[in-house]
Amino acid sequence: MAMKFEKKGEGLYYLDVLGYVCPHPQIYAKKALEKIAKGDVLEMVFDNPSSAESVGAMCEANGIEIIEKKKEGSTFVWKIKKP
Amino acid sequence: MEVKMEAWEQKNKKRMFGVVGFLSLATVVTYLMNDYYVYIAAYVWFGVVYGMCLQYGRFCFSSAFRDLFAVGVPRMVVGIMIAMIFFAFVSSFVTATNMSTFHAAPVGYFMIIAGFIFGVGMVFAGGCASGSLYKTGEGSGAAMLVLLSISITQSVFVAIRGNWVNKLVPQSWHDSAVSKGLPAVIKVGDGWMDQYLAGYVWNHPNITFARMFGFPDESVFGAFVLNTFVGVILPAALVLVWVYLVWVRKGFLKKRMAAGQGTGFGANLAGYWSMITASKRTALAGLVLGIAAGFHMFVMKGLQVKFGVQNFGELMQRMGHTFGLTVNGTVFDPGYWYVTTQEAQWIGWITQKIGIENMDNIFFGLTNGIPNPLFNPADWMTIGLLAGAMIMALAHNEFKWKKPTMELAFWAILGGFFMGIGSRLALGCNVGAFFIRVSNGNPSGWLFGIGMVGGAFLGVKIFNWYTERKMAKEMEAF
Numbered sequence: 001m002a003m004k005f006e007k008k009g010e011g012l013y014y015l016d017v018l019g020y021v022c023p024h025p026q027i028y029a030k031k032a033l034e035k036i037a038k039g040d041v042l043e044m045v046f047d048n049p050s051s052a053e054s055v056g057a058m059c060e061a062n063g064i065e066i067i068e069k070k071k072e073g074s075t076f077v078w079k080i081k082k083p
Numbered sequence: 084m085e086v087k088m089e090a091w092e093q094k095n096k097k098r099m100f101g102v103v104g105f106l107s108l109a110t111v112v113t114y115l116m117n118d119y120y121v122y123i124a125a126y127v128w129f130g131v132v133y134g135m136c137l138q139y140g141r142f143c144f145s146s147a148f149r150d151l152f153a154v155g156v157p158r159m160v161v162g163i164m165i166a167m168i169f170f171a172f173v174s175s176f177v178t179a180t181n182m183s184t185f186h187a188a189p190v191g192y193f194m195i196i197a198g199f200i201f202g203v204g205m206v207f208a209g210g211c212a213s214g215s216l217y218k219t220g221e222g223s224g225a226a227m228l229v230l231l232s233i234s235i236t237q238s239v240f241v242a243i244r245g246n247w248v249n250k251l252v253p254q255s256w257h258d259s260a261v262s263k264g265l266p267a268v269i270k271v272g273d274g275w276m277d278q279y280l281a282g283y284v285w286n287h288p289n290i291t292f293a294r295m296f297g298f299p300d301e302s303v304f305g306a307f308v309l310n311t312f313v314g315v316i317l318p319a320a321l322v323l324v325w326v327y328l329v330w331v332r333k334g335f336l337k338k339r340m341a342a343g344q345g346t347g348f349g350a351n352l353a354g355y356w357s358m359i360t361a362s363k364r365t366a367l368a369g370l371v372l373g374i375a376a377g378f379h380m381f382v383m384k385g386l387q388v389k390f391g392v393q394n395f396g397e398l399m400q401r402m403g404h405t406f407g408l409t410v411n412g413t414v415f416d417p418g419y420w421y422v423t424t425q426e427a428q429w430i431g432w433i434t435q436k437i438g439i440e441n442m443d444n445i446f447f448g449l450t451n452g453i454p455n456p457l458f459n460p461a462d463w464m465t466i467g468l469l470a471g472a473m474i475m476a477l478a479h480n481e482f483k484w485k486k487p488t489m490e491l492a493f494w495a496i497l498g499g500f501f502m503g504i505g506s507r508l509a510l511g512c513n514v515g516a517f518f519i520r521v522s523n524g525n526p527s528g529w530l531f532g533i534g535m536v537g538g539a540f541l542g543v544k545i546f547n548w549y550t551e552r553k554m555a556k557e558m559e560a561f
Contacts, residue, residue: 002490005557019488021209021218021225023149023543027550030154035558049221049481050141057156057362061334073091074483 005032011040018047018075025051030058033082041067042080052076092480099477102470106131119398122386126460129379130467131474133372133420134217138475140368142166143214144513145205148539153546157326158362163518164319165359166369166376170522171315173377175306178523182384183300184418187525188516189287194509194530201505201512201531202538206546208232208498209491212422212512215499216465220472225487225495230426232499233506237427238434240507241446244274251275256282266410270443276507277445284510291524300524310524318529323355331358376420376522383418395460396452407432407454409442415451415461421515423506425461428453446507505538 003024004016015032017025025046032042044055059066059080068079106127113120136142140162147159177183188194205211208229210218215233218226249257252275260282261272271277292314293305300306335354336346344350360366392398396413399405408414415424431441431453442448456462476482487495502512509516509531517535520528 002488003553003557005554007561019485019491021223021491022143022146022214023153023206023209023546024550026150026154026156027546028554031550031554035554047483047485049476050143050146050218053141053158053362053364054146054150054154054156057150057158058154060361061155061331063334063338073088074481 003028008043011037013040013042015042015044017051018045020046020051021048022050022054024048026054026058029055029080033064033080036082038082040082042082044078044080045075046078047075049074052078055080095477095480095482098482099474102474102477106467106470117402119390119402122383122390122395122398123458123460123463125379125382125386126464127467127470129375129382129420130464130469131471132375133213133464134220134468134471134473135475136368136372136375136471137213137217137468138220138472138481140362140365140372142217142365142368142372143210144517144535145209145211145214145539148202148536149206149543151326151330152540152543155330157330157358158365160326161323161359162362162365162369164323164369165366166373167518167522168316168319169370169373170376170518171311171373171524173374174380174523175311177377177381177384178300178310179303179306181301182381183523184380184384184387185519185523185525187289187291187294187523188510188520188527189284190290190525190527190530191284191287192530193284193287194516194527195534195537197505197509197516198531198534198536199505199538199541200501200534201509201516202535202540203542203545204498204501204503204505204538205513205535206498206539206542207494208502209494212426212502212506213468213514216422216468217472220469221476222473222482222484223487224485225491228487228492228495229499229502232496233423233503234426234430236500236503237423237507238430238441238447240504241276241427242274242441242444243276244270244444248275249273249278252278252282258282259286265445265449268410268443269445269449271445274444279508280445290526292526293524295526306524314524314526315522323359327351327355327358331355373522376519380419387418396454399454399458402458404455404458407435407442407452409447409449409452411449413450413452414454414459417461417515419519420464421461421511421519422465423503423512423515424451425459425465427451427503427507428459428462429456432456432459 006014008014013036065081067081070077110124150156215226215229256278260278263281265271271281293300293309298305394413395416396408431447506512516531517528
């Protein structure tokens, strides 16, 4: 399954990198956050545990808020707000 | 849905106990068969500890500089430096008491080239050699392909012979290789890898920081001051200062300024410390890994002393297993954590069994052998590592079989290929050629590390270009 980056609504974007291993999810997350506008929300879906550590650290270091962290089975669903 | 989740979590717990039970049973049963098997059991259980630490800390050497360059995350560089400092500290005690199994590798600029090739490969593959192992334990099909690719590449690379490769060998390497007087069964004058090893690599000095300054490794000054402080703690602290100044400082001070706090020297110290403790998981994994790796050497040396041997091959002979021993009657028995050599041995053993002769090269025939995987101690360390990662992943409900897509399979095979070449040129991977060597005061490890960082930088550049193209395509829709 290929990656998906979609606009879901006004100010809401969806990044699906299920099945991808390092470094794809974290690189796509960084690029998606660069591309959306300030105040927009990125919903990111992934299942590579080590990417959770990297994306979390990247957001923490740059003052980016992860407004929701859900885990459905082994799938991570995170909502990230661009400051 | 919730009931389903609970059942799944219960199943994971059962599977976890199943893995622990299997290894425990195998340990007891083999010990009852022959107490020499405790030697293999030691490798297995240290492998389990490594696997658990790697999975818990998401400890992948590949992500160290890759995530730093790609997304500005320093957690893994920190984790690795912590692991090396603790490993070096334990190792200096082990060395000073003459209980070390470490053998310094040749030091030369070829290590930088080898590290570079390896570094590109680990970024492509999505994990280093040890990282791909723990990710295989998490159920990743892509990581399995990486392992397969590393294993096949190595076993083919060391055995390639013929005029077309001999033409690439400088005459000086050839002359030097044939003058080494190796046993006649080893065709040292034929093939690139053998002549590279015997005619070039072996001509470099096997030195440590202690020996560079004229002190034996076993001396207190040599072990603690030169090999550990000068060779590991000082450079590791400098690497971390560099990472702090380039990647962390600006963001940290910005946050402090926003909170109305000072930005002087004290603030920078606080920032440095916050970088070290930012990922507790990774830092803790590094600490345990470092201590375990040092203790592992002590235990293996202890078992060698107990059984009066220097290599497991001698115990195999006592038990009547002689297939796959080297011309010296030995097998690959590093005495510490290693990853790639045993992966090449799996394939080497299979190819020998299907009738392809490969015991006439240095890698298989002279230094490592191709024992039956059932009696291969380093192989069992790898199985232990896989099991340890699986235990940890199951305990945290992170285990999932994941079939790789064609896209990931391509990167996995390509990355594994480069890692296979790089690790043979360096006589080890991110563990055997970097982590172990650096922590034991062998400058060869830092040279490999420099190359690995350069390779990671190039790998990230390529990946940035590749992902940018895919993002642009997706964004055409909006």
